[in-house]
Amino acid sequence: MTTHDLVIAGGGPAGAAAALGALQARPGMSVALLDRADFPRDKTCGDGIAPEVFDLLSEAGVEDVAEGWAPVDRLSMRRGERVVERTMARSTWVIPRAVFDHRLHQAAVRAGAQPHTHRVTRVAVGADEVQVDERFSAPLVVGADGAHSVVRRAIGLPPGPTAFALRGYAPTTAHRGGTQAMVFGETRQPSYAWSFDRGDGLANVGYGEVQAPGAPRLSRSELMAQIEQLLPGSTTDGTQWKGAHLPLSAWGAQVADGRVALVGDAAGMVNPMTGEGIYYAVLTGLLAGRAAAAALDAGDPQLFGRDYTRGVRTILGPHLRHSALAARLCRSGRLLDAGVRAAQSDQRVFDDLVDLGLANGRITPVVLRRLTRHLLGTATQRTELSG
Numbered sequence: 321m322t323t324h325d326l327v328i329a330g331g332g333p334a335g336a337a338a339a340l341g342a343l344q345a346r347p348g349m350s351v352a353l354l355d356r357a358d359f360p361r362d363k364t365c366g367d368g369i370a371p372e373v374f375d376l377l378s379e380a381g382v383e384d385v386a387e388g389w390a391p392v393d394r395l396s397m398r399r400g401e402r403v404v405e406r407t408m409a410r411s412t413w414v415i416p417r418a419v420f421d422h423r424l425h426q427a428a429v430r431a432g433a434q435p436h437t438h439r440v441t442r443v444a445v446g447a448d449e450v451q452v453d454e455r456f457s458a459p460l461v462v463g464a465d466g467a468h469s470v471v472r473r474a475i476g477l478p479p480g481p482t483a484f485a486l487r488g489y490a491p492t493t494a495h496r497g498g499t500q501a502m503v504f505g506e507t508r509q510p511s512y513a514w515s516f517d518r519g520d521g522l523a524n525v526g527y528g529e530v531q532a533p534g535a536p537r538l539s540r541s542e543l544m545a546q547i548e549q550l551l552p553g554s555t556t557d558g559t560q561w562k563g564a565h566l567p568l569s570a571w572g573a574q575v576a577d578g579r580v581a582l583v584g585d586a587a588g589m590v591n592p593m594t595g596e597g598i599y600y601a602v603l604t605g606l607l608a609g610r611a612a613a614a615a616l617d618a619g620d621p622q623l624f625g626r627d628y629t630r631g632v633r634t635i636l637g638p639h640l641r642h643s644a645l646a647a648r649l650c651r652s653g654r655l656l657d658a659g660v661r662a663a664q665s666d667q668r669v670f671d672d673l674v675d676l677g678l679a680n681g682r683i684t685p686v687v688l689r690r691l692t693r694h695l696l697g698t699a700t701q702r703t704e705l706s707g
């Protein structure tokens with residue numbers, strides 16, 4: 321048994337960020353960073369990384385994670401015949417997770433985290449310490465072990481709503497270069513196919529949809545068929561097709577219990593509208609790391625869960641409420657159509673929707689006004705047609 325100040329289960333973006341947050345706030349603290357995989361490792365993902373992720377990492381002293389990869393400036397959204405393509409207010413990046421996560425993990429190790437290849441199977445919370453597999457112990461533990469978190473189960477939290485998505489890599493088709501293309505499904509909602517140009521001749525291509533409780537999930541060939549239907553030609557010569565679950569966020573969900581905090585996917589922190597999760601993973605990781613350092617500084621480990629929860633609610637609370645509402649609204653095809661038309665007619669609406677889907681945005685007054693106008697416009701057209 322080794323004893324640490326903080327044990328982090330999972331060394332993906334959320335776990336690495338937790339280590340960075342803790343070590344920046346309290347240099348020299350003993351942080352064990354456990355992962356069942358050796359890095360570099362793949363992670364099934366769309367690889368789209370919002371600019372706000374780099375803002376957070378820069379605050380944590382990490383500057384080089386996007387080096388060698390080109391920014392992507394354009395985003396297109398389509399539903400049926402309606403399409404909007406615009407330049408985003410800020411560029412995003414498409415970086416394979418084997419590269420991005422490895423760089424982040426290395427940054428955490430450089431900051432002082434001690435990496436261990438270890439699969440966590442058991443977490444026991446005692447009066448004074450938390451034990452992980454009777455091999456690691458610490459007053460505080462962060463669960464950053466992804467969508468099927470063992471730590472989450474150990475503190476008795478049930479899984480929340482999920483989506484399922486399949487992704488692969490295929491040569492970027494000529495007209496989709498330099499673009500993140502999203503095509504919304506026409507049946508199940510929210511759902512979309514994507515083709516995100518990496519800038520190196522390949523695109524990350526995939527399709528994902530929300531899972532209704534108890535409903536069977538689409539087979540791999542059905543998921544592939546959805547991609548081809550929505551983005552014809554995008555799967556040609558594709559490789560590395562893999563599917564995975566996305567645990568979707570819900571406002572007010574519990575993210576900690578005393579000495580144990582959950583971050584990233586383990587906390588169910590994926591945007592329910594877009595499936596974006598790296599921003600929330602890095603943000604919640606940093607918040608948990610900083611809360612751990614503060615609780616140790618105060619000599620009161622019980623402050624950890626309370627202060628971390630407070631931090632998440634303060635910073636993300638309004639966004640989580642708004643994105644949950646937006647995801648519900650996206651179930652309506654008419655509203656999705658109105659959203660695409662509103663984004664087409666006004667750059668501010670486009671920018672605000674990007675912010676809501678990728679980072680900490682809200683449903684702003686201009687989005688509401690434009691949506692209402694387009695919805696009423698459609699209703700008026702219908703009335704005129706039927707009259």
Ligand SMILES: Cc1cc2nc3c(=O)[nH]c(=O)nc-3n(C[C@H](O)[C@H](O)[C@H](O)COP(=O)(O)OP(=O)(O)OC[C@H]3O[C@@H](n4cnc5c(N)ncnc54)[C@H](O)[C@@H]3O)c2cc1C
Nearest residue numbers: 330332333334356365366367368440466485584585597598
């Ligand atoms: C198909 C798909 C497409 C997506 N597209 C995007 C996108 O384009 N942009 C975006 O921002 N987000 C996207 N997401 C979501 C994003 O991948 C996740 O939100 C993000 O990876 C969360 O980071 P994390 O560190 O919480 O979890 P992970 O990245 O899953 O890291 C968890 C780590 O824990 C380790 N681990 C798991 N179990 C154990 C255990 N028992 N013991 C020890 N270690 C363990 C794993 O090996 C892994 O390294 C997508 C997800 C999917 C499935």
